Amino acid sequence: MLERINLLLEEIKTFKPNNIEEVENFRIKHLSKKGSISELFNEFKTLDGSAKRELGKPLNQLKQITIQKVNELKEEFDTANVQKSGFDLSLPAYPIKHGGRHPLSLVKNEIIGIFNRLGFTISEGPEIEDDWHNFSSLNFPEEHPARDMQDTFFIEKNPDVLLRTHTSSVQAHDMEEHSLPIRCLTPGRVFRNEAISARAHCIFHQIECLYIDKDVSFADLKQCLSYFAKEFFGEKTEIRLRPSYFPFTEPSAEMDVTCSLCGGKGCNVCKGTGWLEILGCGMVDPNVLELNNIDSKVYSGFALGMGIERITMLKYGIKDLRLFFENDIRFLEQFNAGV
Numbered sequence: 001m002l003e004r005i006n007l008l009l010e011e012i013k014t015f016k017p018n019n020i021e022e023v024e025n026f027r028i029k030h031l032s033k034k035g036s037i038s039e040l041f042n043e044f045k046t047l048d049g050s051a052k053r054e055l056g057k058p059l060n061q062l063k064q065i066t067i068q069k070v071n072e073l074k075e076e077f078d079t080a081n082v083q084k085s086g087f088d089l090s091l092p093a094y095p096i097k098h099g100g101r102h103p104l105s106l107v108k109n110e111i112i113g114i115f116n117r118l119g120f121t122i123s124e125g126p127e128i129e130d131d132w133h134n135f136s137s138l139n140f141p142e143e144h145p146a147r148d149m150q151d152t153f154f155i156e157k158n159p160d161v162l163l164r165t166h167t168s169s170v171q172a173h174d175m176e177e178h179s180l181p182i183r184c185l186t187p188g189r190v191f192r193n194e195a196i197s198a199r200a201h202c203i204f205h206q207i208e209c210l211y212i213d214k215d216v217s218f219a220d221l222k223q224c225l226s227y228f229a230k231e232f233f234g235e236k237t238e239i240r241l242r243p244s245y246f247p248f249t250e251p252s253a254e255m256d257v258t259c260s261l262c263g264g265k266g267c268n269v270c271k272g273t274g275w276l277e278i279l280g281c282g283m284v285d286p287n288v289l290e291l292n293n294i295d296s297k298v299y300s301g302f303a304l305g306m307g308i309e310r311i312t313m314l315k316y317g318i319k320d321l322r323l324f325f326e327n328d329i330r331f332l333e334q335f336n337a338g339v
């Protein structure tokens with residue numbers, strides 16, 4: 001038996017396969033249950049004690065050497081394949097980086113969520129508009145400065161094709177397309193011919209809210225504003241309304257909230273006043289209702305509009321508006337903890 005072991009050892013040591021299939025056949029021939037080495041082990045079991053003592057060691061060595069040889073050959077062919085194909089399929093994959101939401105989207109979605117709870121649903125309109133939707137239907141007088149070339153990006157002057165300067169342009173679409181009562185919420189991009197700086201941009205985002213029904217009063221507007229402010233800025237937030245002017249609302253107001261950073265005591269964010277200006281609002285001007293074929297003796301409504309960039313800057317203490325558009329990953333990845 002020792003002779004057979006040595007012969008087999010010789011055969012195994014000198015084995016030179018041409019491909020991985022030959023290695024596998026070699027393994028089956030010698031190491032499988034019915035392979036040559038297993039056969040020797042079966043025979044070994046029948047031997048007497050002294051023969052076992054003599055043959056145990058060489059037989060085990062034969063097995064170990066064969067296993068090692070098979071492993072080495074397999075590895076050799078694997079690396080040869082990698083070198084040939086240029087791919088190493090055993091390399092771990094690159095970790096997948098999770099994307100995240102843009103801070104403007106996070107704030108927009110939060111605002112939408114709050115108004116959804118009050119029964120407002122989203123209604124989007126076009127970014128390329130005409131004079132009627134952006135200005136005339138909203139009661140802008142012919143000579144109003146907002147129609148001036150300085151503010152508006154005109155695509156064509158006659159007939160007027162322009163980039164909307166505010167999401168209020170969707171109000172007329174809402175009144176054309178929806179039956180009453182109307183409870184619409186419009187998030188979207190708006191465009192103004194402004195020099196880009198830390199505080200202004202030619203592209204920015206607004207959210208518009210329009211409610212028209214019978215018996216809508218200023219108290220409804222105030223309640224809606226107060227609910228929004230407390231939900232968004234915190235339960236302790238107070239609001240104040242300052243009289244203002246917009247062609248499409250009468251009366252019109254601007255809403256301030258108590259500064260969420262100093263709690264109203266005064267700090268450099270609120271410039272010592274304790275108040276932050278958040279949005280414009282008012283009761284829909286009866287002229288606007290009539291221009292859009294709604295009977296202003298039966299129906300009334302309120303509207304409000306706010307800039308998403310401004311609110312995001314206040315929420316996160318961001319000082320430069322341009323950061324929102326540069327899309328620097330180091331800036332963006334700070335906002336997505338837990339998303």
Ligand code: DAH
Nearest residue numbers: 166168280281282303304305
């Ligand atoms: N459209 C106004 C702007 O861009 C914001 C605004 C003010 C919207 C009052 C409203 C409103 O709906 O009632 O400055």
